Amino acid sequence: MKTTNLSAAEQSVLDVVQKEPLTSFEILKRVDNVPMILSLYNVLDELTNKGIIKSFIKENKKYHCAS
Incomplete structure (x- = not known):
């Protein structure tokens, strides 16, 4: 991953x-x-736009993780 x-x-x-x-x-x-x-x-928006992190929802909570 390019960081x-x-x-x-x-x-x-x-x-x-x-x-x-x-x-x-x-x-x-x-x-x-x-x-x-x-x-x-x-910061989360920037990292998402760069394709470095992604988000998902589990049990009504939004989680962020590395792509």
């Missing part, structure tokens, strides 16, 4: 979702350099 040109926040999010699928709130608790949920949503 060059990622911001520090994008790399942090990618690092945690590569280990296991997580909800947005779980990601926010595990990364230090994303201060707010709205910032996290922007």
